[in-house]
Amino acid sequence: MLCVKQHQAKIVAVRAMAQDTWAVKVHAPELASAITPGQFFMIRPATGSDPLLGRPFALYDIVRDSAGQPSGVEFGFVKVGKMTTLMSQWSEGEEVSIWGPLGNGFPVPECRHLICVAGGIGQTPFLGVIREALGLESYGISPRSITTRPQQVSLCYGVRSARYLAGLEEFTIPGLDLQIATDDGTTGHHGYVTQLLQAKLAQNSEGVHVYCCGPEPMMKAVAEICKAAAVPCWLSLETPMACGFGACFSCVTKVVEPDGSWDYRRTCVEGPVFRAEQLVL
Numbered sequence: 171m172l173c174v175k176q177h178q179a180k181i182v183a184v185r186a187m188a189q190d191t192w193a194v195k196v197h198a199p200e201l202a203s204a205i206t207p208g209q210f211f212m213i214r215p216a217t218g219s220d221p222l223l224g225r226p227f228a229l230y231d232i233v234r235d236s237a238g239q240p241s242g243v244e245f246g247f248v249k250v251g252k253m254t255t256l257m258s259q260w261s262e263g264e265e266v267s268i269w270g271p272l273g274n275g276f277p278v279p280e281c282r283h284l285i286c287v288a289g290g291i292g293q294t295p296f297l298g299v300i301r302e303a304l305g306l307e308s309y310g311i312s313p314r315s316i317t318t319r320p321q322q323v324s325l326c327y328g329v330r331s332a333r334y335l336a337g338l339e340e341f342t343i344p345g346l347d348l349q350i351a352t353d354d355g356t357t358g359h360h361g362y363v364t365q366l367l368q369a370k371l372a373q374n375s376e377g378v379h380v381y382c383c384g385p386e387p388m389m390k391a392v393a394e395i396c397k398a399a400a401v402p403c404w405l406s407l408e409t410p411m412a413c414g415f416g417a418c419f420s421c422v423t424k425v426v427e428p429d430g431s432w433d434y435r436r437t438c439v440e441g442p443v444f445r446a447e448q449l450v451l
C-alpha cells in the first residue's frame with residue numbers, strides 16, 4: 171500500500187552551491203529515516219497558493235543529529251522558474267510542506283564497477299548512491315544490504331562551465347574516481363561527459379553498471395553508448411510532476427512492453443528510475 175506522509179517542516183540551513191544553485195536542509199526526521207538514494211520528495215511553501223503545486227527534488231543526502239540519528243534531508247536545486255526562484259530566497263526558519271519518500275530510487279549497486287553519469291543538476295541523486303556504494307552511509311528504515319559491493323565507483327560529472335559545478339567538496343570522497351567535463355573547457359575534460367563514459371567503457375566494460383541523471387539528450391546518448399557496449403544502464407527521469415504520488419497522471423512516460431508494443435507509466439510511482447531499454451527516448 172502507498173504510504174506517503176506530508177510533513178510541515180522547518181528549513182535549517184541554506185547555502186549557495188554554484189551559479190544559480192543552492193542546497194537546502196529541512197528538518198524532517200521521519201522522511202530522513204525512510205528515504206533511499208534516487209528517491210525524491212515534493213516540496214512547497216507551507217502557506218499561500220502561488221505556486222499551488224509542489225515541485226519534485228531528489229535526495230542529495232540525509233542529515234544526522236549529534237547522536238547520529240537521521241534528522242533531516244538536504245537537496246540541491248538550480249533556479250529555472252517560479253518555484254525555484256522563490257526557493258532561492260528561502261532562509262533558515264522558513265516553514266515548508268514536504269511529502270515523501272516518493273518513487274523507486276536506484277537499485278542497490280551490485281556490480282564490479284559502478285559508473286554514475288551526471289549532467290548539470292542531475293548530480294544530486296548520486297551523493298547518496300556513491301556514499302552507500304562505498305559503505306559510508308546507509309539509507310532506509312531497514313538499511314539496504316549490498317552483497318557484492320562495487321570494487322570501483324566513478325562519477326562522470328558534466329556541466330556547461332566550471333561555475334556550475336556544485337558540491338565538489340561533498341564529492342571529494344576517498345575511493346571515488348571523480349571525472350569532470352565542461353562544455354567550454356574551463357575545467358576538466360573539454361567536451362561532453364559522454365566522452366568520459368566512452369573512454370571508461372573502452373578501457374573495461376566487464377561488470378560495469380551505469381546510473382545516469384541529467385538533461386534528456388544526454389541521457390539518450392548515455393543509453394545508446396551503454397546499449398552498444400552491452401552494459402546495463404538505469405536512467406533517472408526529471409519529468410515535470412503535479413502530485414508526486416500517482417493520482418494525476420501528469421508525469422507519464424512511454425515504456426516498451428515485453429511484446430514490443432508501448433504504453434505509458436507514471437514516472438512518480440514506477441520511476442523516476444527506469445532501465446534504459448524500457449524507455450522510448
Ligand SMILES: Cc1cc2nc3c(=O)[nH]c(=O)nc-3n(C[C@H](O)[C@H](O)[C@H](O)COP(=O)(O)OP(=O)(O)OC[C@H]3O[C@@H](n4cnc5c(N)ncnc54)[C@H](O)[C@@H]3O)c2cc1C
Nearest residue numbers: 225226227228246247248251252253254294408409410442
Ligand atoms: C524526480 C525528480 C527529481 C528532481 N530533482 C531535482 C533536483 O534535485 N534538483 C533540481 O534542481 N531539480 C530537480 N528536478 C527538477 C525540478 O523539479 C524542476 O526544476 C522544478 O520543478 C522547476 O520548478 P519551477 O517552478 O522553478 O519551474 P517552472 O516555473 O515550473 O518551469 C520553468 C521552466 O522549466 C521547465 N521545466 C520545469 N520542470 C522541468 C523539468 N523537470 N524538466 C525540464 N524542464 C522543466 C518548464 O517547462 C519551464 O520552461 C527534479 C525533477 C524530478 C521529476
Ligand code: FES
Nearest residue numbers: 414416418419438
Ligand atoms: S505526478 Fe501525479 S501521477 Fe505522477
